[in-house]
Amino acid sequence: MYTTSENTTTVIVALIALGILGWGYYRARSYGKTGILAWLQSVVLMAPWLLFFALFAAGIYINLVLILFLLIACTALYIYLGRQLRIIAAQEAENKPDIESISNSSKPDSTEEITKLPNVEKIEKEEEKKEETLEFIPIPTEDLQKVKDIFGVDTFFATETIPYQEGAIFKGNLRGEPETVHTKLSAKLAEKLGDRYRLFLLESPEAKPVVIILPSKSDPKPATTSQKILAVILLLATIATSFEAGGLLLGFDFFNEPMRYQEALPVVIGLWIVLAGHEIAHQVLAKRHNVRFSWPLFLPAWQIGSFGSVNRFESMIPSRKVLFDVAFAGPAAGGIISLAMLLGGLLLSHEGSLFQMPAEFFRASVLVGTLARAILGPAVHQNIVDVHPLAIMGWLGLLITAINLMPAGQLDGGRIVQAVYGRKVAGRATFFTFVVLAIASLVNPLALYWAIIILVLQRNLERPCLNELTEPDDARAALCLLALFLAIATLFPLTPGLAGRLGIGG
DSSP states (O other): HHHHHHHHHHHHHHHHHHHHHHHHHHHTTTHHHHHHHHHHHHEEEEEEEEHHHHHHTOOOOOOHHHHHHHHHHHHHHHHHHHHHHHHHHHHHHHHSSSSOOGGSSSSOHHHHHHHOTTTTTTOOOGGGTTTTTSSSOOOOOOHHHHHHTTTEEEEEEEEEEEEEEEEEEEEEEESSSSSHHHHHHHHHHHHHTSSEEEEEEEEESSOOEEEEEEEEGSSSSOOOOOHHHHHHHHHHHHHHHHHHHHHHHHTTTTOOOOOHHHHHHHHHHHHHHHHHHHHHHHHHHHTTTEEEEBEEEEEEEETEEEEEOOOOBBOOOOOOHHHHHHHHHHHHHHHHHHHHHHHHHHHHOOOOEEEETHHHHHOOHHHHHHHHHHHHHGGGGEEEEOOOHHHHHHHHHHHHHHHHTSSSTHHHHHHHHHHHOOHHHHHHHHHHHHHHHHHTTTTTTTHHHHHHHIIIOOSOOOOOOOOOSSSOOOOHHHHHHHHHHHHHHSSOOHHHHHHHHTTTTT
């Protein structure tokens, strides 16, 4: 039977879901057919999961094989809609005027235009303060002329030049695919001026392409010696908290009884396999795309060993595709390893297994609870369930992975959202994540701790890519939504009523 609170929760969740879909449709209508198709893409891809949770809330459990089949079918439909969307967008682009007349558009104050650009640093808006706030030496005339020479009717037809910091902003008309144009312009710029400048291809607030040239001395700097020393210190601290977390799971305090480290060692090894796999995947993809990724700064946590790590790019990011690949690689590797551990541990669990976990362990996560119910069967009816150590390691790994997939700032999840949906959506997602963490902190101090870490270390969005116009393909967008869903399914707990209908804890 449903309780009043569960009915209320179900209604609220349903209203939120309908509200999000309705808001998306309302925004999409203004973009015509392309907007509606884009809205349908998101609806189609999430339909299997929405159906699963709706039936789950009603006490109806669908076979996971059926859910997987629906997911594959909807993903195929998602990709098909994406192709149709690109065809329509290309047709609309062909129907637009090729070259816009400068005289037909009024020129607002150049400083105001610069502050509106989404991917550059802000400068003062007030016209009367413009001279006072000028702290940059404009690009030399000789260099500026060489920069102008790289443009052409087959790449980017520049119609207006605006001085900006130590470089310049060029407005105009894009003549080709953004990725191809950016490659050609960057090659010409390097040929004329070497490695002294960077070329950014961005979108203006008016949804028109602009080129920004900035000196390469503003590139990210490699880690300093002190930063590397800090990384080593945090690594050692995280190893210590990993032993403490393992000891707590076994019922003792490692810092009070350090000689029992061998008992906690298996848990520590399992946890560090996940953490190491996560970081290695980041570095492998970064090297594959010829970008530098910093040493990880591990974040120790008493209860779970570690919150994962924070990293930064030490070179410019070529494109949003590269940003996605590097950011997604870590959670993908860590998540796969963790899920394999969890499934293996549940399959190996039997009466008399090393860990005796209370039923609340399985109620803490929709994903873990449903998998435990499917694999362990009636065993989860008990208040205390015997589980294999691998299951605990996998659960910790999934938790750490899910925490890092939160769509905020420069976390992996924030970078993934920024890569797929752009900076504006990523900024809103960051704000929403802070709101959720603030509410969660009322019942879980870990949420407050994590919110403070993000606020201090990772709150800002990742710096713009050199090519911001080329969006990741549909497969990457699908992986983004899948990763976010699995993170939510990992972090979202079962309500007492749902746990009861699953038979978890009797």
